[in-house]
Amino acid sequence: MLPSPDSSFCDVALLYRQQHGWLKTWLRHRLNCSQSAADLAQDTFMRLLAKEQVPHLHAPRTFLAKVAQSVLCNHYRRQKLERAYLEALAAMPEQVAPSLETQAILLETLIALDTILEGLERPVREAFLLSQLEGLGHGEIAERLNVSITTVKRYIGKAGALCIMLDDSLDLA
Incomplete structure (x- = not known):
């Protein structure tokens, strides 16, 4: 007999089924890219799965938007870091790159x-x-x-x- 999944996993699974489409649309409006929106929506739910317990939500979209905003900030910070790194590489002489x-x-x-x-x-x-x-x-x-x-x-x-x-x-x- 398989162990029953913990309630936090079930809560996130239910939240995913109910709000994933909405979250993807919310992110797509901010990113203007459906592929990035899909990736960051997944990252948002992965972040929730990593938590020990998901709080009981009265406003799931507000909660998801807050978590997704943090994921989005990380995304923009990584992009900025990657651009700076690529600029530094481009400035290097080819023989030492x-x-x-x-x-x-x-x-x-x-x-x-x-x-x-x-x-x-x-x-x-x-x-x-x-x-x-x-x-x-x-x-x-x-x-x-x-x-x-x-x-x-x-x-x-x-x-x-x-x-x-x-x-x-x-x-x-």
């Missing part, structure tokens, strides 16, 4: 890093980026963020640990 395979791996890594950094609390993300991109020391970062040096070290350690875990999960060796 990475292979197509390496380019794909680098883009995947950039997107994963962006996702991790976006999930951090703002001061943690800022401390890490000030350290890594601007080369500021702990004291300078503490001053800018108006926190202690110990807090800056904790922030940078937290973000760095997530990046190390990402490196391990990508297994780029």
Whole structure:
């Protein structure tokens, strides 16, 4: 006998059957592309499936629109990141440009890093980026963020640990 699916899965399945068409249309109006709308609608429901429990919904379309808006923001951020990456590649001399395979791996890594950094609390993300991109020391970062040096070290350690875990999960060796 098969185990019964948990109620959260059933809730999402019902929500999918009832609202998937509406959500796809809602996204298509924002994207002007039916294929991207279909992909992001799926991403929206996948995000719901990843949750432990979906709340009881009195206004399912409002809820779906809020989740889809977050998915849409991530989509636009990834597009912007990809454009910047492609512009940087185009500016490279051809003889030093990475292979197509390496380019794909680098883009995947950039997107994963962006996702991790976006999930951090703002001061943690800022401390890490000030350290890594601007080369500021702990004291300078503490001053800018108006926190202690110990807090800056904790922030940078937290973000760095997530990046190390990402490196391990990508297994780029």
